[in-house]
Each structure stands twice: as C-alpha cells, then as structure tokens.
Amino acid sequence: MSGPADRAWTWREAGPDDYAEQARLFNTCFGKQKSVDTFRWKYAQNPHGPALSRVACDAGGHVVGGYSYVPRRFLRDGEAILLYQASDAMVDPSARRQRIFTGLDDIACEAAGEQGADWAYAYSGRLSFNGFLRNGWSCIGYAQVLRYRFRSRRGLARCGRLAPLAQQLAPLLDASYRLRDRRLAAHGAAAAALTPVQRFDASFDELFQASAPRTGLVGVRDHAWLNWRYIDTPSRRQQCWALREPGGVGLRGWLVTECVDGNAYLVDHLARDEDARATLMAAFTSLAHAHGLHEATAMLCSHHPATPRLLELGWRAPRGRRPFRDVFPWIVRACRGAAPSADLSMERWHLADGDRDAEHMSA
Incomplete structure (x- = not known):
C-alpha cells in the first residue's frame, strides 16, 4: 500500500x-x-x-x-x-x-x-461530472440522443407534472405514428438482409481496416474486441448482425442492437460505404418496429455519418439540450504532457453508444 x-x-x-x-x-x-x-x-x-x-x-x-x-x-x-x-x-x-x-x-x-x-476518456455520468471537471478533465462536446417513437406513452411520461394530461393524447399520437410507419414496410427487405452473428471472425477485421475513418480518433473494432464487448458480456443483452453482399460472401457492414424493456438501442455499427450505412439504419428501424417496441434510440454526435441517415428515416433530434437526457458529455484528461491539443476538438472523435463505460445500454 x-x-x-x-x-x-x-x-x-x-x-x-x-x-x-x-x-x-x-x-x-x-x-x-x-x-x-x-x-x-x-x-x-x-x-x-x-x-x-x-x-x-x-x-x-x-x-x-x-x-x-x-x-x-x-x-x-x-x-x-x-x-x-x-x-x-x-x-x-x-x-x-x-x-x-x-x-x-x-x-x-x-x-x-x-x-x-495521451488521454483518458469517458462519457461522464451525472453524479461524477462536476468532480471530473474539478480534477483536470475537460468536457469537449456532447453526443445527442436521437429517438424514433413507435408508441407515445413512454415519451409522454417524460412530461413531468403535465404527464397525466399529456397521456390523453396517446391514442391520437399513436394513430399518427401508424400512418407514418407504413413506409417502414419498404425497409423490410433491408432487415431481411441481416444475418445473426454468433461470433465475430477475421473478416470483420478486414472491414474495420477498410472502413475506419482516416482522420481523427476511432476505437479499434477488431474481432477479438467485438466478441469481448458485445458477445461475451456476463449479461449477454446485445444482438449482433451482419450485412453481406448478395450471395452471402462479402461483408458490407455489421450492427449491434439491444432490445430491452420496450426500447431498441443502436449500440454500434460499421459500414463499408454510405449505401451500406443507409441500409443498416433502415434495417435497425424496421427491426425495432417489427418487435413492437415503444421507441428506438441512438446516442450519436451530430457529425457522425449515421446521424443524417437516421434523420432521413424520420428520427428526431432532441429539442432541448438537457444534460444526461438529451445530450451526454464526452470528457477527456491528458495523461502526459505530450497529449496533442488537436484532439480536444470533438469533431475528431468518432464514437458510438458502445464506446461508453457500460456493459449494456439499458438500466
């Protein structure tokens, strides 16, 4: 000691x-x-x-x-x-x-x-945020929570004191959601193109090497880390999917989801190109709808290339910026003097929900 x-x-x-x-x-x-x-x-x-x-x-x-x-x-x-x-x-x-x-x-x-x-990093929680900032950490930006609601009651329950009154609007809102979601039928083929992943293998390493951003900072997603992070967890709450070329040979992308307690979480994904990313986002939205869930959520930075793909599908960005509900702070601390100051730009970090310190996304 x-x-x-x-x-x-x-x-x-x-x-x-x-x-x-x-x-x-x-x-x-x-x-x-x-x-x-x-x-x-x-x-x-x-x-x-x-x-x-x-x-x-x-x-x-x-x-x-x-x-x-x-x-x-x-x-x-x-x-x-x-x-x-x-x-x-x-x-x-x-x-x-x-x-x-x-x-x-x-x-x-x-x-x-x-x-x-050079750096330690974290998505800070509410209880420790101020303590981090007082101890040499810097908040360099935020990830926002995008949502796609299939049923309204969970969202209306967040209205605080107005929740009992707002709940009376649920039947009308749900009817409008059903009309909107008719177009999700067109994405059924995208969901059908996904195949379950039992274990990640070396072909996923090749995809990361080919598709990882060439500038900025991105966590390595090799098959050993993917298996540890999403398949070998004690809780085993995540589901992993592969998007392959017609014929099932080449790998176009992969997707990690978590469907718990009425919510579908977009945990992580990687796409070979933007066409594959659009297919993955459509497939995830369609999967969540097919499971009869209340809503789907994705925690992403505004500069993440998946953000515009989700907005095109009808997802909604938060109207406000309430910390730890609408947005979550990304914090870093220099571990040595040589840490480059350029890394303090949030736009250089390529992050997913799976990059936070949580075995699973749900409570």
Missing part, C-alpha cells in the same frame, strides 16, 4: 481477489446487482489489455473505494495508439469527503501516462 501519511486512506493495485469488494462497492454506489463476473470480464478479459485498477483502503485495510482505467486501442489519423477509459469511480458512503475519487483518478491517470497513453 502507499499514500501520504496525512491521508486517512491508502491505495494499492487491485487484483482478482478484489472483485467481490468491487462488486459490493458498485452495487452500493449505483444501486445495481452486478456479480464478480462483470469485473472479471471488464478488468481481466479485455483483449486490448488488463485494466489499471486501484482500490482505496481505510486504516483497517478494508476496501472503501475503487477506480479503474480500462485500455482501448485507437487509431489517430490512421496510426495505432493506446488510450484509457475511466471506469467505475466508487466510494463507500462511509468514506466520502476524503478525496478518494480524485486521489484515485490522479493515481490511475499517472499510471496510464507511464503506459504511453
């Missing part, structure tokens, strides 16, 4: 024996029911490398805080680099106001810099 003598807590590197305590902390802090399997999967089984995982301990040696940086290979202007995603900042309620969160963040950031990483 190490830490200054005037600090009420010490820290050490976390290992497999700490998964149970990390799960306890996570469930306490976030009101979830995660098991040790989640932390073994996230911290030890990532094909891009093991997490820089740290725990804080009180004077009796009990774990009272946890924090990790999870590695991710990126391409920056086509060149391979390593970055780290901030993950699972947790402090036991009995040990708060001791600067454990900021202290562990500093420790993990320094370790990431020693590994050669």
Whole structure:
C-alpha cells in the first residue's frame, strides 16, 4: 500500500481477489446487482489489455473505494495508439469527503501516462461530472440522443407534472405514428438482409481496416474486441448482425442492437460505404418496429455519418439540450504532457453508444 501519511486512506493495485469488494462497492454506489463476473470480464478479459485498477483502503485495510482505467486501442489519423477509459469511480458512503475519487483518478491517470497513453476518456455520468471537471478533465462536446417513437406513452411520461394530461393524447399520437410507419414496410427487405452473428471472425477485421475513418480518433473494432464487448458480456443483452453482399460472401457492414424493456438501442455499427450505412439504419428501424417496441434510440454526435441517415428515416433530434437526457458529455484528461491539443476538438472523435463505460445500454 502507499499514500501520504496525512491521508486517512491508502491505495494499492487491485487484483482478482478484489472483485467481490468491487462488486459490493458498485452495487452500493449505483444501486445495481452486478456479480464478480462483470469485473472479471471488464478488468481481466479485455483483449486490448488488463485494466489499471486501484482500490482505496481505510486504516483497517478494508476496501472503501475503487477506480479503474480500462485500455482501448485507437487509431489517430490512421496510426495505432493506446488510450484509457475511466471506469467505475466508487466510494463507500462511509468514506466520502476524503478525496478518494480524485486521489484515485490522479493515481490511475499517472499510471496510464507511464503506459504511453495521451488521454483518458469517458462519457461522464451525472453524479461524477462536476468532480471530473474539478480534477483536470475537460468536457469537449456532447453526443445527442436521437429517438424514433413507435408508441407515445413512454415519451409522454417524460412530461413531468403535465404527464397525466399529456397521456390523453396517446391514442391520437399513436394513430399518427401508424400512418407514418407504413413506409417502414419498404425497409423490410433491408432487415431481411441481416444475418445473426454468433461470433465475430477475421473478416470483420478486414472491414474495420477498410472502413475506419482516416482522420481523427476511432476505437479499434477488431474481432477479438467485438466478441469481448458485445458477445461475451456476463449479461449477454446485445444482438449482433451482419450485412453481406448478395450471395452471402462479402461483408458490407455489421450492427449491434439491444432490445430491452420496450426500447431498441443502436449500440454500434460499421459500414463499408454510405449505401451500406443507409441500409443498416433502415434495417435497425424496421427491426425495432417489427418487435413492437415503444421507441428506438441512438446516442450519436451530430457529425457522425449515421446521424443524417437516421434523420432521413424520420428520427428526431432532441429539442432541448438537457444534460444526461438529451445530450451526454464526452470528457477527456491528458495523461502526459505530450497529449496533442488537436484532439480536444470533438469533431475528431468518432464514437458510438458502445464506446461508453457500460456493459449494456439499458438500466
């Protein structure tokens, strides 16, 4: 263990024996029911490398805080680099106001810099956002939540005190949605062109190499990472699809979805060209409609090439910019002095919902 003598807590590197305590902390802090399997999967089984995982301990040696940086290979202007995603900042309620969160963040950031990483990054949550900003992080932009509603009641329930009155409009709105959605029948062929992916293989590596943006920063989507991120998760909530050339030979693109509790999430996708992207977006919308869901959502930056494709299909951008509902902040922290300032432009980051620190998109 190490830490200054005037600090009420010490820290050490976390290992497999700490998964149970990390799960306890996570469930306490976030009101979830995660098991040790989640932390073994996230911290030890990532094909891009093991997490820089740290725990804080009180004077009796009990774990009272946890924090990790999870590695991710990126391409920056086509060149391979390593970055780290901030993950699972947790402090036991009995040990708060001791600067454990900021202290562990500093420790993990320094370790990431020693590994050669320029940046740590995250889609920040509501509870930790201000703490991040006070500790050297910068919010460089936002991703917006696009929505396509098939039924109105869930959306009307978000109207706050006006919700009971607004719910009376549901039958009229649903009738208008049914008229609008008649055109989705034309996209049935796009959905039928998708085939389920049981495991990603090397052909998906070729697609990434051919289709990844040549400028800016994009997380590497090789088949090992795709299997780990979307197929081998403990919860197994995502569905993976391939779009192939006629005859089923060449790979035109892939799509990851999550359909839970009446909502369809566009988790991730990759397209060989814009025609393939348009087909994938139409197929996703048609799939969500065919499943009888309430709505479909996609968290994307305005400069993402899928955004105009979805808007053309009748999706709606948020009317407001309410943080953590309409838009979600993307934050970065320099891990070493050589971090290039050009990366502080949000337009250089190519992101999907699957790039956030969440095993699954639904609650």
